[in-house]
Structures are given as C-alpha cells and as structure tokens.
C-alpha cells in the first residue's frame with residue numbers, strides 16, 4: 001500500500017499546495033527521531049527531506065497536511081498542529 005502512496009522527492013513541484021493546505025500541518029519535533037525515514041517514504045507529495053536523526057524537515061510549499069507523516073512516525077516525533085501564517089510556517093522549518 002505504501003509503495004503506491006509514496007512518491008519520489010521533488011516530483012510534485014508542479015503542485016504547489018501551500019495555499020490550500022488542510023487546517024493542520026506537520027511539525028517535526030526533532031527530539032526522538034531515529035532516522036527510520038518512514039515519514040519521508042509515505043509522504044504523497046515527496047516534501048519531507050532529511051537523512052539523519054532529528055534532521056527531517058518539511059517543505060511546506062508542497063505539503064497538503066494529510067497527516068500521514070505524523071501517523072506513521074514510530075517515535076511520535078511528528079505532530080500535527082494548526083496552520084499558521086506563512087511566516088510562522090517558515091520559522092518552524094528550523095525547529096529542533
């Protein structure tokens with residue numbers, strides 16, 4: 001199932017979704033991450049980046065807020081939070 005949902009990173013660049021994301025967006029807590037890569041693997045937009053522990057980030061310009069990354073994370077290190085304006089979203093990219 002996940003192999004059907006997954007897409008390669010950077011393949012959805014024609015589908016910028018930042019302006020119509022659902023009411024929630026993922027937040028990478030960067031505390032308990034074990035670098036399993038599941039969040040990156042299941043993201044249907046290919047907008048999760050990273051390889052090392054606590055280094056995964058989301059490109060919010062292409063995230064549609066589906067919540068799959070938060071659902072699949074075995075360490076609960078990804079949570080869904082209410083959408084904020086674009087500036088707040090950009091600041092969260094660097095949160096650890």
Ligand code: SF4
Nearest residue numbers: 043063064066067069
């Ligand atoms: S919520 Fe997570 S899985 Fe869904 S599009 Fe955004 S980053 Fe990808």
Ligand code: SF4
Nearest residue numbers: 033034036037039073
């Ligand atoms: S699913 Fe969770 S533990 Fe695995 S890489 Fe993503 S944030 Fe880290």
